[in-house]
Structures are given as C-alpha cells and as structure tokens.
Amino acid sequence: QKLAANLNSAYALVEKKTAYKDATTYNNFYEFGTDKADPAITAHTLKTRPWSVSIEGEVKKPMTLDLDSLLKLASLEERIYRLRCVEGWSMVIPWVGYSLSNLIKKVEPTGNAKYIEFVTLEDKKQMPGLRSPVLEWPYVEGLRMDEANHPLALLTFGMYGEVLPNQNGAPVRMVLPWKYGFKSAKSIVKIRFVKDQPRTAWNIAAPSEYGFYSNVNPDVDHPRWSQATERRIGEDGLFTRKRKTLMFNGYSEVASLYSGMDLKKLF
Amino acid sequence: MLLTNKQVSWFKIVLFILALLPFIRLVSFVFLDKLGANPVEFITRNTGDWTLYFLCFTLAVTPLRKLLHMPWLIRCRRMLGLYAFFYAFLHFMTFLWFDHFFDVAEMWKDVIKRPFITVGFITFVLLIPLAATSTNAMIKRLGGKRWQWLHRLIYLIAPLGVLHYFWMKAGKSDFSQPVLFGLIVAGLLMIRLWWRWFGRDPVVVTGA
Numbered sequence: 001q002k003l004a005a006n007l008n009s010a011y012a013l014v015e016k017k018t019a020y021k022d023a024t025t026y027n028n029f030y031e032f033g034t035d036k037a038d039p040a041i042t043a044h045t046l047k048t049r050p051w052s053v054s055i056e057g058e059v060k061k062p063m064t065l066d067l068d069s070l071l072k073l074a075s076l077e078e079r080i081y082r083l084r085c086v087e088g089w090s091m092v093i094p095w096v097g098y099s100l101s102n103l104i105k106k107v108e109p110t111g112n113a114k115y116i117e118f119v120t121l122e123d124k125k126q127m128p129g130l131r132s133p134v135l136e137w138p139y140v141e142g143l144r145m146d147e148a149n150h151p152l153a154l155l156t157f158g159m160y161g162e163v164l165p166n167q168n169g170a171p172v173r174m175v176l177p178w179k180y181g182f183k184s185a186k187s188i189v190k191i192r193f194v195k196d197q198p199r200t201a202w203n204i205a206a207p208s209e210y211g212f213y214s215n216v217n218p219d220v221d222h223p224r225w226s227q228a229t230e231r232r233i234g235e236d237g238l239f240t241r242k243r244k245t246l247m248f249n250g251y252s253e254v255a256s257l258y259s260g261m262d263l264k265k266l267f
Numbered sequence: 268m269l270l271t272n273k274q275v276s277w278f279k280i281v282l283f284i285l286a287l288l289p290f291i292r293l294v295s296f297v298f299l300d301k302l303g304a305n306p307v308e309f310i311t312r313n314t315g316d317w318t319l320y321f322l323c324f325t326l327a328v329t330p331l332r333k334l335l336h337m338p339w340l341i342r343c344r345r346m347l348g349l350y351a352f353f354y355a356f357l358h359f360m361t362f363l364w365f366d367h368f369f370d371v372a373e374m375w376k377d378v379i380k381r382p383f384i385t386v387g388f389i390t391f392v393l394l395i396p397l398a399a400t401s402t403n404a405m406i407k408r409l410g411g412k413r414w415q416w417l418h419r420l421i422y423l424i425a426p427l428g429v430l431h432y433f434w435m436k437a438g439k440s441d442f443s444q445p446v447l448f449g450l451i452v453a454g455l456l457m458i459r460l461w462w463r464w465f466g467r468d469p470v471v472v473t474g475a
Contacts, residue, residue, distance in 0.1 A: 036304075089305055224434070
C-alpha cells in the first residue's frame with residue numbers, strides 16, 4: 001500500500017539503499033520472536049487498523065489520536081537515513097514520516113516534561129513473542145526532551161514509499177538515526193511525557209550493555225563486541241572488510257545535545 | 268544389536284556422508300546466495316551449532332552403545348569427534364577470515380577482551396591436540412592410558428562450548444537453546460559419573 005511523501009533533500013543520503021527484501025526479512029522485533037527471520041514470518045497477526053496512540057503525562061492537552069489524525073498532523077516527508085544496529089550491522093532505509101517535534105508542539109508539554117516515553121503494543125493474541133520472558137513487556141523506550149525535539153527524530157509511518165510492513169513496526173514507530181536501532185520503539189500505542197528518566201526495556205534487561213542514551217559511538221564497545229566497525233547489509237559481503245562506524249552514525253548535528261557529557265559513562 | 272565388520276563399514280560410510288551434509292548445504296548456500304541478509308552471521312551460527320551437535324553426538328556414543336548394547340558404535344566415535352573439530356575449525360575460520368579479515372592483532376584483542384570469545388577460543392585450542400592424536404599411530408605412540416587421559420579433555424571441552432554459546436546469547440536474554448544444550452551435555456556427563464560411582468563396568472577403551 002503506497003504512502004505518498006516528498007523527499008526531504010536535507011536528509012537524502014547519497015548511499016546505496018538497502019534492498020527492500022533485506023530490510024523486511026532481517027528484523028529485531030522481539031514481540032514476534034528473537035530470531036531476525038521471525039518477525040517477517042509471524043507479524044502478519046498484528047492488526048494495524050483501527051489503531052490509536054494515547055498521549056499522556058506532563059502535557060496541557062493529553063489526547064488519543066487515531067492513525068488517520070496522526071497521518072494528517074503534519075506533511076509526510078521521505079528521508080533516507082542510515083540505520084545502525086547495536087549488533088554491528090547497518091542498513092540505509094528511505095523512511096516516510098515527519099519530525100516528532102510536530103506532535104510534541106501540538107500537545108503542549110508542561111515544564112515538568114523532562115523525558116518522553118514510548119510504549120509498544122503488548123497483546124499476546126497478536127504478538128507470539130510475548131510468551132517468552134526475554135524482556136520486560138511492554139517494550140518501553142525513551143528520550144530526553146531535547147533529543148525528542150531534534151528535527152532528526154522521525155515519527156515514522158512508512159518505508160520505501162509504502163506503509164510500514166508489520167515486521168518493521170507498523171503502523172507507527174520512531175526512527176532515531178544517531179542511536180542504535182533498539183532505541184526506536186515500534187508499533188507505538190502510548191507516548192508519555194514524564195519527569196524522570198524512563199526505565200527502558202533493554203536497559204532493564206542488561207544495564208551494563210545497553211545504556212539509556214545508546215548513541216552510536218565507535219569508541220564505546222559493547223562488552224561482547226567492538227562497535228568500531230559495522231557490516232552494511234547487502235553490500236559488505238563475505239569477502240569485504242567491515243566499514244568504520246561513524247560517531248553518532250554520521251549525524252554530527254546532534255553533537256551539541258551532548259556537549260559536556262562524558263559519553264563513555266553515559267553510553 | 269551386533270553388526271558384521273562389513274555392515275559397520277557401510278554404516279560408517281553413510282554416517283560420513285550425513286555428517287558432511289551440513290557443510291555441503293552451507294557451501295551451496297554461498298553459491299545460491301541463500302545466506303540471507305547477513306551471510307557472516309549465518310555461517311558463524313551454523314558452524315557453531317554443528318560443532319555443538321557433534322560434540323554431543325561424540326559424547327553420546329558411549330552411553331548409547333552401553334544402553335542399546337551396540338558395542339560397534341565405538342568405531343564411529345573418532346569420526347564424530349573429528350567432525351566436531353571440522354565444524355569448530357570452520358567456525359574459527361569464519362571469525363578470523365570473514366569477521367576480522369585475517370587481522371590477527373584485532374582478533375587477538377577480541378579474544379582477550381571478551382569473555383565469550385576467550386572461552387570459545389580456549390575450547391577450539393583444546394580440540395586441536397585431540398584431533399592431532401586421533402590416528403592409530405598416535406594412539407600407539409602415546410599408549411592407550413595416556414591417550415585416554417588426553418581425550419578426557421572432551422569432558423571439559425563440551426561444557427566450555429556450551430558456556431561460550433550461553434554467554435553469546437546472554438545479551439539477547441535468550442537462554443532457551445543454550446540451556447537445552449547444557450542439559451544434554453550435563454546428562455551425558457552425569458551418566459558417566461553414575462556408572463563410575465554405582466558400579467557397572469568402567470569405561471573400556473577399545474581404541475579402534
């Protein structure tokens with residue numbers, strides 16, 4: 001199903017796009033199984049319509065928006081972003097969405113809103129992976145308010161000019177290209193504005209391996225592997241050396257968000 | 268169940284081909300472009316899995332031949348053990364070649380810094396003397412008793428292999444498969460302890 005959007009030339013990366021097939025069959029979406037081949041096989045049980053997202057917490061105008069109102073909230077743009085997974089592989093994906101800041105403006109956060117929390121759907125009937133206790137469900141991710149307001153932070157409804165396939169986080173997800181992939185919550189049903197730093201799913205599961213910020217950083221290794229290099233899916237084959245990972249995944253415009261912070265400690 | 272020499276030879280030929288099938292499948296996948304989005308990951312996992320399977324098969328020979336009264340099974344054990352080494356070697360080469368591109372210094376950093384790789388590396392190194400002393404000539408040279416002592420390293424190698432897998436999966440909080448392997452290896456080792464402590468004949472090495 002097509003999803004019309006104009007390419008935003010400010011974010012039109014001139015790198016080879018990942019093949020649609022790879023981007024839709026190699027997914028980490030634990031609600032549909034822990035193997036990266038699982039989501040493409042099992043996510044057909046997800047019902048993406050009707051769908052609504054409730055926005056609550058420290059806002060002047062809490063509201064519940066259905067998918068159509070969300071889609072109409074701002075004009076849809078196509079943006080080609082790098083995606084770097086914490087596991088050491090990367091893709092280049094043309095997403096369709098708009099900056100999250102559009103939504104934030106609409107609900108008018110109060111002065112108490114310091115962080116924003118994204119909650120993924122938790123429904124055992126639609127998500128077979130929830131039966132296994134690999135993570136604390138529902139999946140929760142979060143950002144600091146200034147990160148959430150950064151224009152790069154994309155509230156996303158489509159990819160490759162079409163609506164999101166279920167296994168990629170349909171019908172609405174976040175895309176945060178300067179952070180490891182798991183920071184971008186999928187199939188979002190709730191967005192909460194909160195005072196304290198949210199307890200996020202992977203941080204709860206393994207705090208020494210997955211920090212709250214999880215910015216792409218070649219100098220901070222994962223305890224079990226180096227983050228200095230990555231393998232671009234579909235390009236870096238068996239007989240190619242892995243490519244160097246860039247600080248903030250190459251999105252240096254976010255650096256000012258973290259000035260003065262020790263990113264080795266606050267990884 | 269008893270088999271004639273000839274039947275055992277045939278059984279071994281069939282077993283040899285069956286044990287090679289995972290490798291043939293992997294090589295064919297390379298040429299048919301069926302390794303998926305991340306070929307290196309696919310090969311790493313596949314060869315790692317088959318190493319663990321063959322370690323379990325090797326450890327299962329003695330319990331099976333006793334429980335099923337199939338003494339001739341011992342004659343397949345060397346082949347199974349060597350296949351475990353073969354798949355471990357492929358696993359290690361994937362790491363050295365496809366992952367590190369023969370950058371030995373980089374590989375070494377990984378081995379030292381990351382416990383799950385340290386354990387995997389030790390496991391592989393421990394397998395080398397076993398593979399190297401698998402010929403009849405080496406058994407003779409070492410003498411049965413010393414050879415047997417050396418080959419008891421498998422009792423260490425198999426649990427270390429499972430630990431390597433367990434640690435690798437730890438970050439994904441997904442323990443179901445490592446735990447299953449752990450239970451199987453534990454069972455295969457416990458049955459030996461049981462026999463040792465509660466009578467039944469001690470394990471006799473027949474060499475061949």
